[in-house]
Amino acid sequence: MKIPKTTNRYCPYCKKKTEQKIKIVSTGGKRGTLTRGSLSRAKKRGLNRGIGNKGKWGSRPAISKFKRKTKTTKKTNIMYTCNECKKSKYQKKGQRAGKVLQE
Template structure:
């Protein structure tokens, strides 16, 4: 979905309509399971060898399986006022696969 980079909207601090810059808030990257390269390295070092993968070691599925789970995520936007530089957060997010600021 394409969104404009700036938008005229009401600023509760200036108490009037001003130009607002739209900022997309990115979620911090979570540290997940090991990547395939590090699994191979761990095996060379003698880790994760034996029976079972202990919820950690082993090969990974070739393609991600999407069964029933949603593909889209809710948006997380912030609006920065160009006059007072204060930020307001989006009241309610909407679902979109991809957000593009044009």
């Protein structure tokens, strides 16, 4: 999906329609990935390295068809920056697209 670099939209700081820059911001990190006892934390600590049976931290069986991730597209988060007051407004837009490109 293609989105333009600038748009004319309402700025709540200037209280009028202004030209605003569009920037795609990251959707944020996953919550709770580095909690105690999680596999990703153990791997970051290097517990899955070495010789022999790693037990809990060793290799995992393949994820079954039903446990696999179902969503193939991501929602995009867009940041609008006003060209007049240079203030930014973040808006979570629920647009699902495989890849978001800026024109």
